[in-house]
Amino acid sequence: MAKPDNATGADLHPKTTEDVLNAVAWAAGEKLPLEIIGQGSKRSLGHTMQTVHTLNMSGLSGVTLFEPEELVLSAKAGTPISEIVDLLDEHSQEMQFEPMDFGPLLGISSGQGTLGGLISTNFCGPRRLKVGSARDHILGVTAISGRGEMFKSGGRVVKNVTGYDLSKGVTGAYGTLAVLTDVIIKVLPKSETEQTLVLNGLSDQQASHAMSVAMGSNAEISGAAHLPAGIGGTSSMTLLRLEGFAPSVEYRIGNLAKLLGEFDRQQKLDNTTSGDKWQQVRNCTPFSSCQDRCVWRISCVPSEGYKIAAAISNTTSVEHFYDWQGGLIWMQIEDAENSKSDLIRAAVRSNGGGHATLVRASTAIRNNVSVFEPQAAALAALSRRYRENFDPFSILNPGRMGN
Amino acid sequence: MSGLIMPELDQKVLNRRLEIISALGRIVPGEGVVSDENEMRVFESDGLTAYKALPFIVVLPETVDQVAQVLRYCHQQGIKVVPRGSGTSLSGGALPLEDAVLLVMSRFNRVLEIDYPNRCVIVQPGVTNLGITHAVASQGFYYAPDPSSQIACSIGGNVAENSGGVHCLKYGLTANNVLGVEMVTIEGEIIRLGGKHLEAEGYDLLGVITGSEGLLGVVTEVTVRILQKPETARALLVGFPTSEDGGQCVADIISDGIIPGGMEMMDSLAIQAAEDFVHAGYPLDVEALLIVELDGPEAEVDYLIGRVEEIARKNKSSTLRISNSEEERNSFWAGRKAAFPAVGRISPDYYCMDGTIPRKELPTVLARMRELSEQYDLRVANVFHAGDGNLHPLILYDANIPGELEKTEKFGAEILKLCVEVGGVLTGEHGVGVEKRDLMPEMFTEDDLKQQQRVKCAFDADQLLNPGKVFPQLHRCAELGRMHVHKGNLPFPDLPRF
Numbered sequence: 001m002a003k004p005d006n007a008t009g010a011d012l013h014p015k016t017t018e019d020v021l022n023a024v025a026w027a028a029g030e031k032l033p034l035e036i037i038g039q040g041s042k043r044s045l046g047h048t049m050q051t052v053h054t055l056n057m058s059g060l061s062g063v064t065l066f067e068p069e070e071l072v073l074s075a076k077a078g079t080p081i082s083e084i085v086d087l088l089d090e091h092s093q094e095m096q097f098e099p100m101d102f103g104p105l106l107g108i109s110s111g112q113g114t115l116g117g118l119i120s121t122n123f124c125g126p127r128r129l130k131v132g133s134a135r136d137h138i139l140g141v142t143a144i145s146g147r148g149e150m151f152k153s154g155g156r157v158v159k160n161v162t163g164y165d166l167s168k169g170v171t172g173a174y175g176t177l178a179v180l181t182d183v184i185i186k187v188l189p190k191s192e193t194e195q196t197l198v199l200n201g202l203s204d205q206q207a208s209h210a211m212s213v214a215m216g217s218n219a220e221i222s223g224a225a226h227l228p229a230g231i232g233g234t235s236s237m238t239l240l241r242l243e244g245f246a247p248s249v250e251y252r253i254g255n256l257a258k259l260l261g262e263f264d265r266q267q268k269l270d271n272t273t274s275g276d277k278w279q280q281v282r283n284c285t286p287f288s289s290c291q292d293r294c295v296w297r298i299s300c301v302p303s304e305g306y307k308i309a310a311a312i313s314n315t316t317s318v319e320h321f322y323d324w325q326g327g328l329i330w331m332q333i334e335d336a337e338n339s340k341s342d343l344i345r346a347a348v349r350s351n352g353g354g355h356a357t358l359v360r361a362s363t364a365i366r367n368n369v370s371v372f373e374p375q376a377a378a379l380a381a382l383s384r385r386y387r388e389n390f391d392p393f394s395i396l397n398p399g400r401m402g403n
Numbered sequence: 404m405s406g407l408i409m410p411e412l413d414q415k416v417l418n419r420r421l422e423i424i425s426a427l428g429r430i431v432p433g434e435g436v437v438s439d440e441n442e443m444r445v446f447e448s449d450g451l452t453a454y455k456a457l458p459f460i461v462v463l464p465e466t467v468d469q470v471a472q473v474l475r476y477c478h479q480q481g482i483k484v485v486p487r488g489s490g491t492s493l494s495g496g497a498l499p500l501e502d503a504v505l506l507v508m509s510r511f512n513r514v515l516e517i518d519y520p521n522r523c524v525i526v527q528p529g530v531t532n533l534g535i536t537h538a539v540a541s542q543g544f545y546y547a548p549d550p551s552s553q554i555a556c557s558i559g560g561n562v563a564e565n566s567g568g569v570h571c572l573k574y575g576l577t578a579n580n581v582l583g584v585e586m587v588t589i590e591g592e593i594i595r596l597g598g599k600h601l602e603a604e605g606y607d608l609l610g611v612i613t614g615s616e617g618l619l620g621v622v623t624e625v626t627v628r629i630l631q632k633p634e635t636a637r638a639l640l641v642g643f644p645t646s647e648d649g650g651q652c653v654a655d656i657i658s659d660g661i662i663p664g665g666m667e668m669m670d671s672l673a674i675q676a677a678e679d680f681v682h683a684g685y686p687l688d689v690e691a692l693l694i695v696e697l698d699g700p701e702a703e704v705d706y707l708i709g710r711v712e713e714i715a716r717k718n719k720s721s722t723l724r725i726s727n728s729e730e731e732r733n734s735f736w737a738g739r740k741a742a743f744p745a746v747g748r749i750s751p752d753y754y755c756m757d758g759t760i761p762r763k764e765l766p767t768v769l770a771r772m773r774e775l776s777e778q779y780d781l782r783v784a785n786v787f788h789a790g791d792g793n794l795h796p797l798i799l800y801d802a803n804i805p806g807e808l809e810k811t812e813k814f815g816a817e818i819l820k821l822c823v824e825v826g827g828v829l830t831g832e833h834g835v836g837v838e839k840r841d842l843m844p845e846m847f848t849e850d851d852l853k854q855q856q857r858v859k860c861a862f863d864a865d866q867l868l869n870p871g872k873v874f875p876q877l878h879r880c881a882e883l884g885r886m887h888v889h890k891g892n893l894p895f896p897d898l899p900r901f
Contacts, residue, residue, distance in 0.1 A: 168610025
């Protein structure tokens with residue numbers, strides 16, 4: 001079989017780690033950029049790229065190790081997330097960081113995505129504020145660098161400080177450092193049950209206060225979101241999720257309701273209703289209907305979230321809701337032609353800092369704004385050197401991440 | 404390790420000592436530069452006291468600007484730098500080099516901001532681990548990672564080593580509890596990674612810095628998250644006739660969906676030593692003793708105590724006690740917490756190892772260790788963070804007997820190789836430092852290690868920060884950057900494509 005035609009491009013489908021190694025080594029030798037994809041569900045995230053060849057990792061699939069009593073799972077990078085979720089579910093376990101399903105937000109079918117893509121984007125759900133994100137649950141990786149060399153980092157145990165943590169180092173890198181071939185993650189028992197305490201009718205500022213009080217208590221809250229009026233219903237809803245063993249959840253929600261007694265429009269959501277509600281928050285379902293509008297994901301200091309949203313909505317028409325006690329704002333811009341990036345970033349900067357990422361926008365808009373938060377010069381230079389030491393010829397998802 | 408080879412001394416730098424002292428004195432005036440041999444003695448080793456070296460010059464900066472200037476100067480002049488926090492590393496991470504400036508961060512000892520609404524604290528790196536908890540305890544909060552040296556170890560050192568403790572399975576390591584750092588590169592650039600927001604932007608350099616053992620930069624400020632103290636904690640003290648039974652009990656607890664706050668196991672020699680020392684009331688006729696601590700809301704803890712008790716009984720526990728008061732709970736822990744000094748009482752010296760293994764391998768590893776113990780004719784006591792698989796074998800020896808230290812180190816190396824062989828790692832929380840440096844090829848291929856060293860090149864291309872630690876062989880960055888590609892001659896045709 002001949003080598004790929006450089007002019008027309010090829011869709012490479014490796015089946016083994018060896019195939020990936022060969023493909024990347026070839027690309028490195030020819031200095032030809034590759035777009036790395038799994039199922040392609042997150043293809044519209046990040047900057048657009050000029051790549052000729054595609055490295056499709058979906059053939060490198062399958063769970064290679066799962067030991068429930070050891071809380072560890074290892075799988076090939078192209079393994080569908082749904083397959084992993086189903087397997088874990090059979091043993092009442094889960095990826096505790098709650099992988100997001102991009103289907104609703106990006107207007108594609110639900111339940112897509114691979115483990116490699118999940119780790120490469122480091123997205124997580126509402127439980128972030130209690131258990132961290134994907135990077136907090138990764139134990140080890142095997143990957144092929146842009147030099148066409150295989151390396152591994154980490155291992156299958158939780159407590160490990162042997163060498164630099166390159167497993168975290170490649171997590172959230174959008175495939176710009178290395179092609180993941182194998183990923184080992186920590187898995188954890190699913191909660192026996194969950195309930196949500198809802199506070200109705202609060203303003204953003206009141207909700208911020210209520211969530212802060214709740215999070216500062218020992219109720220062990222695993223989700224704190226606020227859906228302003230119009231997002232969750234006609235009245236605003238502040239959601240506080242409690243998970244765990246039934247007697248514990250019952251006890252804590254009672255205490256929490258008392259603690260937040262000043263907010264008298266309370267209701268409780270049972271296990272099923274609570275689960276559905278949090279799935280909507282996690283998957284950003286409220287912004288699924290107007291696919292032509294830009295959506296931002298703003299990570300900020302939780303107590304400052306409502307100020308950022310206010311500063312922006314005073315100037316332009318937006319819809320927004322909060323997760324992570326206000327530390328995550330999902331924001332949809334009404335004006336379909338303009339991402340309002342300067343306005344948004346200025347509001348974040350002047351209210352405690354953080355970063356804003358454009359997660360949904362047309363190709364034209366993504367070509368003209370920085371999708372990711374611009375970094376200070378010294379950090380940007382360090383990040384560039386860091387990348388070049390993995391991928392000296394910029395052949396892996398070139399330009400997808402960064403300013 | 405006894406035959407440890409450190410980087411070649413830079414004679415040119417050594418010859419310029421007086422000039423360098425005076426230049427550093429201009430940057431950090433007053434008492435900030437220590438160059439008298441007697442005064443520098445206190446810094447000659449860290450917690451791994453078998454290894455000592457007199458620093459070239461000691462500098463104790465007080466401001467970030469001074470740190471930046473010192474590093475910039477050393478970078479320009481090609482002078483090596485060894486960063487140091489409280490000096491409690493057990494792997495020689497802060498072992499001085501005779502031609503390196505020892506940058507001591509102990510004057511950075513202030514808590515800068517406590518932010519309860521966002522449950523985080525901003526501290527300088529010299530603040531002790533326990534100091535953070537003390538600063539927020541009045542409001543019912545604490546900082547979760549609790550290495551046993553927490554009374555003395557600094558948070559900057561915790562970041563450098565990614566320190567753990569006994570509560571890691573439930574609450575994570577340092578890496579999971581740090582939100583941001585300010586750090587200075589060897590070039591003197593001040594960089595911020597993360598902050599009070601929940602995730603840092605861009606590449607996860609914060610994750611890479613954490614646990615990098617002082618090789619990538621000097622941390623000058625740390626933002627950590629704090630947690631509300633659990634409402635209550637209760638513990639079970641369970642004895643088993645065999646380590647297999649104890650190990651199975653641990654697996655069954657986790658399989659039942661229970662993640663205890665702490666889960667510690669001790670073997671018979673450790674139990675005996677601890678009991679002789681603190682009289683905690685430990686049973687002496689068991690092979691394995693397990694402490695399971697459950698923390699959280701009262702209703703949850705009381706409920707789970709019952710479930711764990713049931714699991715323990717199913718696994719043939721021969722003794723079982725449940726704490727009914729704080730006093731009783733503390734008494735369960737007293738022996739475990741005193742295990743190291745207790746072992747110190749029954750032997751002139753002991754050497755503390757730190758491997759991690761998959762939990763299920765515990766019986767195999769203990770059995771193999773008993774064989775090695777006989778082979779080397781050295782006793783070994785084991786304490787085990789059973790929840791996360793982190794094993795601390797304590798090898799008992801006498802440094803006054805010629806050759807015994809060397810024999811101990813060989814035994815220790817065999818134990819660590821065994822940990823790797825069963826799917827574990829060389830170090831769970833103490834770090835590589837100089838101690839396990841030469842064992843790194845047991846776990847990593849040359850390509851693995853080279854990729855790690857390339858990361859070092861991105862931060863410190865001249866390899867001036869803490870050289871001789873972590874990596875068995877120093878490669879120049881130019882050499883690491885070279886590509887050996889075989890253009891047009893790759894076994895590509897077999898690759899399926901469509």
